[in-house]
Amino acid sequence: MTGQPAGHFTFDGKSVPLRPGQSLAAALTEAGLRSFRQTAKGATRGIFCGMGVCQDCLVTVNGAPNRRACMTPAVAGQDIRTQVPFPDLATAPNPQPAAPARVIAPDLLIVGGGAGGLSAAIAARRAGASVTILDERKVGGGQYFKQSAVSGPLDAQQSAGADLLAQALAAGAELIGEVEIWGAFDGLLFLAEHKGAALIARPRAAIIATGAYERPEIRPGWTLPGVMTTGAAQTLWRSYRTLPGKRVALVGSGPLNLQVGLELAQGGAEVVMIAERGPAPWLRPIAAAALALSGPALAWTGLRSLADLRKRGVPVRHGAALDRIDAAEGALRVTLMGDLSPVIADAVLMNAGFDPQNEILRLLGAEAIYDPAFGHLRITRDDTCATTVPGLYAVGDCAGLGGAPAAMAEGRIAGRAAAAALGFGDGYDTFADQRQLGRARRFQRHLWALHDVAPRLPDVPDDTLICRCEEIDAGQIRAGLGEKPGHAGTLKRATRVGMGRCQGRYCGPVAARLVAAATGTPVQDRSYFAPRVPIKPVAISAILAAEEALKDAP
């Protein structure tokens, strides 16, 4: 959209232009290419989560199979190919580590360079602790601040994020980007891959600030190329100045859909519809007033978005839920429940709430309690954000949804507390931060009261996929439930639900809720699939590199 091509790569032999900083997924999307891989059952898939979680945007890069297009920078001259389901090992290059392994032992390791992690880093570093932040992205800032990876002006949210990032670096924190953490073990040992080389961290304490990922609308057609999470579209636009499509529809519930709908409309997309499950704020005046009182500035931003959308003629339909998405007319036909007039869009964006990225926390044994209102686990923490595991803290959405302002307050509190526990600073009075945190949490409560993100049991036809990776549909899951599994793990072994590359991040919570409903037991921590390494799929060559590094420097 902006800037000149910096070169070309090929996709299945066809030349695709790229701009500096773009991900492969962004460059392919900009070229109108939506199908990146073939599944074992012959379907095609493309970008979905846009943040390295869903493993659906896999492509073959210069012969190396199963690379996530959303996390791989586009480079001129690359040979990119559609990912086949069964790559030939004999022709795949055996990856060699690009650099020797690195072992770090900071006082405090922070996992995640978003709003919470950066705030924690600043606080701990100012108290005197040595701090290293690990982040998955090339550019830090996290999902809320979504930093730009291409040149161009920043918006207000990006500027605030850039400020926070600069403060963390000025305070002396080290930020290592493009790090994929795949192992976490007792005694606080973290194993990660950094640009193909092994990274081993043995910190004295750790703050986990891994945020959340989006909960999709599991409806017929939700796996079609062109259907993606709202956050994926926001990353395409904010980080890479790439529109997800010309005509865009948004479905689900929550403030992110309204915000991204507006950003895309301002960016030149034709937003054909925003369907919000929750009722219109003017139908819920008391809840709306409570929201306005608890956070006037943020509430005002929200209302102004709605007004702006209306001024641009974007139809915002409250109390409307997605029924199904079908491939039609070379695009996607979006049908709402009880609606006779579907719309046609090139991209369908979905966000129906969030699920915490709590894998590292659960793996290390942190206790958690199910929050039925949000349908996810909340990590048990004291008022310094310390978990039940010694030396392990959790801040922000990974501990249970709370929003960016709360994550920043929690980060400051945990950063100071963790530093003080290690002998740096006195963990001084946190009254101001606690008060801000209280305010942010009140605002969140009132905000979500106006939306509808209550977890649902999938009321879909038998042939609707529940497990994207293993292509397990609702009918197979229903048959599996007929065998009366006492646990989601038993359903998994019986049906293969959750056995694929995303490790059950989308179908796992559904399986846990279905089994709980079938057995008449409340959902709890143990209802989910047991947490296990690897936290994300990890190349065998990376494990080999880590093993050699640990053998040399035990």
Added chain:
Amino acid sequence: MHPDVLVIGAGITGMMAALHLSDGGARVTMVDAGENAGTWANAGSLHVQMQSRFMRLYPDQVPAVEASLPLYKAAAEEWVRLDTLYGPFELVRKGGLMLAEGAEQLRFLEAKAQRETARGLSVELLDRPALDRIAPWLGPQIVGAELCHDEGKLNPLIANARLLAVLGQRGIATLRDRILAISQDKGGITVQGQSASYRADQVIVASAWGAGHMVQGLGVTIPTRAEPLHMNITEAAAVSISHLIQHAERSITLKQLGQGQIVIGGGWPALDRGRSMPPGVLAASFLGNVALAARLVPQIGGLRVIRTWAGMNTTADGGSTIGRLPQAQGVVMALPGDAGYTLGPLVGRMAAQVALGAQPDADMARFAPARFAA
């Protein structure tokens, strides 16, 4: 409820015992604690040749294992029969390769192969050029291997689901309970569970590591021991590895499932966290096991491991335990003793035949529980 036979443990051994009992006309019920860590966490290797891991860890048990070799071979054939009757389970029986990385390991395999041939196994030694014809993807340090033609692999998720469905069609029910004790009186057997007590004319004990404790009051001390083992699985690739891969000295099994995933295991320990928690993953096992696989088969380096898990193997004295308890004739033991998934169907069938009244022949004497009499 008063079945003819109550089968304790609904893993592969108990399920197949129940199936044969039912086919033999007995009314059968199964009872299971639902721990799901043995059969339901198995990785699907069909072991026949002596495992170097076992020989190294339990040298005192080697004679018993060696004596059991014909049983292993028959057990693999039992699986082939089940696959024909109730499959397909993606069963492939192209044999198992035990790799040698030097002259000394090759000599060890030579000696082992002679002992196995004497017990009726079909084995041969391959040098590197011969290996290159069937497994050209092995690392350059591999100098040769022992190929055991009797070995193979299958997909246990498919096999378990199919066999469970067969039991369902026979109307064989599984009760959910943890069995604490067994006692015998004139009228039959009383089985005390955590939530109820059960009566039956006979009982088959197929409860793996839980068995020793269960029969303690019946005049035998069977040292069943749970061994939590670590396993890994990769994303799928085109199928090119048809053999079960093992090593002459190091702990590893590596195989490719019919759906393309590569399963890496072979006896690296997992962390036992008690009954209420699934076994945990030890960093040294995860790294060591996968790194070894990468050295033996370098071309899997670009594939990603997507999951790990742990399952329980059960050991006792190296041999199987099949037959009636001397002091409680209504209690029939069905314990494979090692490689429980490979041996389970055959051991279950043998125990069922005992319960149905077959007279044990001379061969069966080796498996008799009497050897554990106090």
